[in-house]
Amino acid sequence: MKFKAKSHPYLQLIKRNFSGFVLCLIMMVITHSGFAQQWESQFVKIQSNGRLKYIADKNKNIIPDFSRVGYHQNDKVIPDVKTVIVLSATGDHDQEKIQQAIDDLAKKQPDENGIRGAVLLKKGTYKIPGSLKIATGGIVLRGEGDETKLIASGKGKRKTIMASGSGRANEISGSRIKITDHYVPVGTKSFTVASSKGLKVGDQIMIYRPGTTKWIQDLKMDQIEPGTGTIQWTPADYNLEFERVITSIQGDKITIDNPIVMAMEDQYGGGEIYKYTFEGRIAEVGIENLYLESEYKGDTDEEHGWDAISFNKIENSWIKNVTSRYFGYSCVNLGHDSKQITVMDSKCLAPKSQIIGGRRYSFNNDGQLNLFMGCYASEGRHDYVTGAKVCGPNVFYNCKSENAKADIGPHHRWAMGTLYDNIITDGEINIQDRGNWGTGHGWSGVNQVLWNCTAAKAAVQNPYVSGKNYAIGLKAKKYNGRLKGRPDGIWEGQNKAGLNPQSLYLKQVEESKK
Structure with missing residues (x-):
């Protein structure tokens, strides 16, 4: 299968922005599949014209089209926003200077695309004892890669970068x-x-x-x-x-x-x-090319930086090429009112906290129509995860987890319509009745699709009503999950290489551009 990237702007974006890790992963998958006999799912087949055909059940339910998630639903490429303000680290009130630059840029008239400009932080170390807040759309906070270091200094749980509008729908x-x-x-x-x-x-x-x-x-x-x-x-x-x-x-x-x-x-x-x-919701906010690190007192210290980046009441925005280290909760946390956000090529490393509930959700999504791709996490508990009553579609694509302390998947109560595509973890992937965990999570999700994923072991169950959960081409040991007697999910091609298409998400994106 070939993707004509030149005719598909979003596929150009994927190709241009993927980290070396993700490119290597794709090449490994392609190389390996060349030696495996290809097979197709009974639920999604490739027709003679090369297009997907979705096989409906007796009630006409099909696996959803996940292609229109992320920044502007793939209709626009993430822009290269012009730098307007340049700052250097001095060690003297760095947080206040960055915040002032953000506030000054917020007063600038946006262009026809809602863009005001970028604040560029030159290489150096910037102490952030509190939080940087972006409350106006069209602002990009950009660094020069891992050498632009934002240090969450001092004590106290907090979000180092907060981008949020106001109000509600x-x-x-x-x-x-x-x-x-x-x-x-x-x-x-x-x-x-x-x-x-x-x-x-x-x-x-x-x-x-x-x-x-x-x-x-x-x-x-x-x-x-x-x-x-x-x-x-x-x-x-x-x-x-x-x-x-x-x-x-x-x-x-x-x-x-x-x-x-x-x-x-x-x-x-x-x-x-x-x-x-939704009058107060903001848009066109970008966080790019930054390294964020939290100070901490010990491996179980919890009075320090909690979220590296938090988005809420925001749409059509992006986070790319960021790395977090030592935060207690997340690298990226998307709130309930976050919509059409792309998070890409980012890393969550070495979190510091107790290894118990409510900690180490490396890339957390509570919003809808959001895309996480090309991300990496280590030592997290729930690395690619959704929360309570998360209304999809949402996608986690080509992401990896190592030294996992718990599981990937819908974690809380009743997430709907999530695609986990080419996710690799040395921990578990679970979609199940969580029973009385938490305050009574119960059924964690419905119409969840695991496509060509790899895990140490997995439990995939179907709720009693309202939909199914799919493990298609999942390479993992199957186990019963926490609670016995729950209906088994849809398992197809367990531990079988050669699933075609290798990525359901990429194939759906390709077709959406034709």
Whole structure:
């Protein structure tokens, strides 16, 4: 299979920005597959014309298209933003000087693409005793690679770089419309509403899937075995909202930009749509070419830098070529209101904390339509991970984990529609009922796809209702997971080389550009 990178801007981006590690990984996969007999999944096949064909189940559910995640849904290449301000490390109030440069740039009028410019930090060591805050869009904070060192100095848990807007998504009054289809399957981008009056192509809509008592009962999430602080699931906590854009309207049938990643069923309350605004959300923020390190007192010290980089209330932004070392929680932490973020070619190294819950989530994603690719983590607990009620699609692609202390995968309550593609770990990858772990995590995820991944061992289970989880071409020892008696997930081609396509994500991106 050949990718015509010249005609696909996003594939050019991948080729141009991948670290040496990821390029070596791809070459190893390609070389190895040359000696293995190729095979195809029964769920995603390659037709004679070279395009993918998705095989539906009896309810017309298919594996979703994950191609339109990350910065501007792959429609734009991450820009090379012009440097406007240049700073050098002096050891004299470095944090205040960097913050002032950010604040000064925020006053500059953005260009037609929403870009204000970049602050360049020259090689050197910058002490950051608090947090650097970016609250305005169009600002890039850039270094000169690992020799531009930001040191989270002193005591106290904190985020070293914080990029966040304000406010929240607000429903436009009177815009809520009922979805009339009795069943909206996973993977579809079209459905019928009671009326398309008042809707137009380009509208931002929220797809609303209510939590209901019957759904929770059928999932048995009102029967979690009690533990320390266990909370049974309640309907009000599981009203799910997926951000989408209308791309076509034909009568009362609308088409959206990204697929449904959790089926909507009459028996569980169906679904609705409504238009919304998010006035305070910012965009076009970049963090590039930086090394971040936290001071610490000992291997289990927790009063020091916690997140190297934190994003929230932000969209169409990026983090690339950053390295974190000695932070207690993460290199990158994307909050619930982070959308269409690309995190690439970044490393999370040698975290310092206790090795227990709530620590060492190397690359954490709680938002939607986000992409992590070409990343590396060592000594983390949950290196490529989603949190509670994470509304997909989301993608982790071509990432590696070493010296893992726990597992990769959906970690908390009910993540929906995540692709783990060519992920390699010496730890576990699990998609399971977590039972009373935490405060009663229960089912961690649904419509999760492991594609051509490698792990020491894995548990992949299907929830009782609402979808499936897939292990396709997974090279790992299969085990039962934490709790017995749960339905087995979909396993196909376990420990079998030669899966075609080698990367579902890259193939989907290629097709999206045609």
